[in-house]
Amino acid sequence: MIEIRTAVEADWPEMFAQDVRAFGSPFETEARPLIRRTLDLDRFVVARDSSDGALVGVAGSFxxxxxxxxxxxxxxxxxxxxxxxxxxxxxxVLRSMLDELHARHRAEGAAVAVLTASEGTIYERFGYGVATLVDEVTIARRTARLRDPLPGPLRSRAVEADAARERVEELYRRWHAATPGSVSAEQFWELFHADPEWARWGGSARRYLLHPDGFVTYRVDEKDRAQLDDVKALTDDAAADLWQTVLGLDIFDVVTADLPSDHPLREMLVDPRSVKTTDRKDRLWLKFLDVPAALEARTYESDGDLVLAVDGVPYRLTVSGGTARCRATEEAPSVSMTGPTLAGLYLGATAPSTLDRAGRFAGESTALRIFSTSRQPELGTSF
Ligand SMILES: CC(C)(COP(=O)(O)OP(=O)(O)OC[C@H]1O[C@@H](n2cnc3c(N)ncnc32)[C@H](O)[C@@H]1OP(=O)(O)O)[C@@H](O)C(=O)NCCC(=O)NCCS
Structure with a gap:
């Protein structure tokens, strides 16, 4: 028998130990208090084996x-x-814990739940689909030059960690408000600013480049490359200014970054071959807890009307003036798909035509054009 219940403080040392074992993380015991402060234990469940009380499962949410x-x-x-x-x-055990968490999230009134996944085949069975992607790029800094006219005089500045604190938080909040697919980072600021050695994964302390409308953070990694962890610009001018500053980081042959696939860096450069995409990774996975609430929350770039069945439940979705009305209906669907497929459309990660070519839905595809977006969504913060 496995007992699932809300975590309490007495569970915490075992929760931490199990997480370290499960993910092979090189965390030290000294990390425990700092990590503890990122979690609200009321939002966590533990699974214990009733035969001996051993802790056998942990799951929770931010x-x-x-x-x-x-x-x-x-x-x-x-x-x-x-x-x-x-x-x-x-x-x-995982299924029981997720059923419990999802029931709680529905009771809280959440329209969606999100996660980042350790493996690509675990979560679709629980209703999650890939909702944001990212391209890992390697930039040959010595050949990468921005096209004329170069931005300048440059407003980006290298700033020490202490001085960057408040401005980075403020810029991130502005960027989060402006960027579909991004999540808030409030729980993580203390850990972010502490920048403990064990959280650097072999890299240097975090370095900062700040602009009034954007920021870059980077570490020098173990291969002596500048590894950009954040590239967050609120305007195209800020982006050009920050990239020109990054490309001025003499010494480094190679700069690495994770960028959305529609990022204009290649188009900004004289030699587009200075940027190589080395990987494409799923980032945010999303599950619908309340389809109508979720579909009404976003706006649409064109109007339309369709009966969309999601996991067998038909909804009439009517978009007028960019805003949607969505209601359960008895009508026959014109398009049918799973929740995980809709997750790919919802934030704009995957074009309807791509899903059509992959055979991911049944029915008439043209009505799905309303889901098209002009920008790729971007997660921005790992959790
Ligand atoms: C992933 C993990 C949590 C699964 O826990 P579990 O209790 O064995 O999972 P369950 O028995 O509840 O499995 C539920 C379903 O998921 C499937 N599943 C579980 N782990 C899977 C995996 N790694 N890959 C693919 N499918 C998996 C099971 O086959 C089962 O499918 P079914 O219900 O369709 O038959 C566990 O293997 C683990 O701790 N892994 C290491 C840490 C990790 O990767 N955590 C996920 C972080 S995002």
Missing amino acids: ALTLTVPGGAQLDAPGVTWVSVAPSHRRLG
């Missing part, structure tokens, strides 16, 4: 907000810290 196309910010529980002891795998 109370995040998610920006959707049009700028609305939804409460979006960010499911996290998911692990099951190796002695108790494939017995349904």
Whole structure:
């Protein structure tokens, strides 16, 4: 028998130990208090084996907000810290914990839940689909030059960590409000600013480049490359200014970054071959808890009307003037798809035509054009 219940403080040392074991993290015990302060234990469950009381599972969520196309910010529980002891795998412990969490999230009134996944085949069965992607790029800094006219005089400045604190938080909040697919970072600022050695994964302390409308953070990694962790610009001018400053980081042959696939860096350069995409990774996974509320929360770039079945439940979705009305209906659907497929459309990560070519939905595809967006969504913060 497995008992699932809300975590309490006495569970915390075992929760931490299990997480370290499950993910092979090199965290030290000294990390425990700082990490503890990122979590609200009321939002966590533990699974214990009733035969001996052993802790065999942990799962929980951060109370995040998610920006959707049009700028609305939804409460979006960010499911996290998911692990099951190796002695108790494939017995349904994860399923029981997620069922409990999702029931709580529905009761809180959340329209969606989100997570980042350790493996690509775990979460679709629980209703999650890939909702944001990112390209890992390598930039040959010595050959990468911005096209004329070069931005300048440059307003970006290298700033020490202490001086960057408040401005980075303020810029991130502005960027989150303006960027579909991004989540809030409030729980994580203390850990972010502490920048402890164990959280650097072999890299240097975090360095900052700040502009009035954007920022870059980077570390020098173990291969002596400048690894950009944040590239967040609110305007095209800020982006050009920050990139010109990054490309001025003499010494480094190579700069790495994770960028949305529609990022204009290649088009900004004289030699587009200075940028190579080395990987494309799923970032945010999203599950619908309340389809009508979620679909009404975003805006649409064109109007339309369709009956869309999601996991077999038909909804009439009517978009007029860019805003949607969505209601359950008895009408026959014109398009049918799963929740995970809709997750790909919802924030704009995947074009309807791509899903059509992949055979991911049944029915008439033209009506799905309303989901098209002009920008790729971007997660911005790992959790
Ligand atoms: C992933 C993990 C949490 C699964 O826990 P579990 O209790 O064994 O999972 P369950 O028995 O509840 O499995 C539920 C379903 O998910 C499937 N599943 C579980 N782990 C899977 C995996 N790694 N890959 C693919 N499918 C998986 C099961 O086959 C089962 O499918 P079914 O219901 O369709 O038959 C566990 O293996 C683990 O702790 N892994 C290491 C840490 C980790 O990766 N955590 C996820 C962080 S995002």
